[in-house]
Amino acid sequence: MISQQSVVQEIEKQLQQAKQAQTEADLKASLTAIQALCNVALHYTAQTKPNLLSHTITPPAVAQPKLEEDDANGDSLFDF
Incomplete structure (x- = not known):
């Protein structure tokens, strides 16, 4: 590896x-x-930067009670 x-x-x-x-x-x-030397130095710098990905923690979804309708045929969106 070439030093900067x-x-x-x-x-x-x-x-x-x-x-x-x-x-x-x-x-x-x-x-x-x-x-060309500047491109090498910039490419080297870009590759050696640590990936600082922010990990967002999503709270677990709150289970909602199932909606029951008298005229529904089933759980599917396509059931009429």
């Missing part, structure tokens, strides 16, 4: 190379490397 400190050091190295770039191609290469 080593990624930051490599970003600093690439930044120095970008500052000293003689051509636009060299500058673009250094900036692309910095972008």
Whole structure:
């Protein structure tokens, strides 16, 4: 596993190379490397964050007495 400190050091190295770039191609290469290193660092940070899922406790449902109607045929919603 790559430490974040080593990624930051490599970003600093690439930044120095970008500052000293003689051509636009060299500058673009250094900036692309910095972008890739930032993506690696961000991806690593996102994966190592602990999942903090909030668990809500739902109280048990209170049993209600069964409704009895004289003209009902049964328990089903579709019984008429």
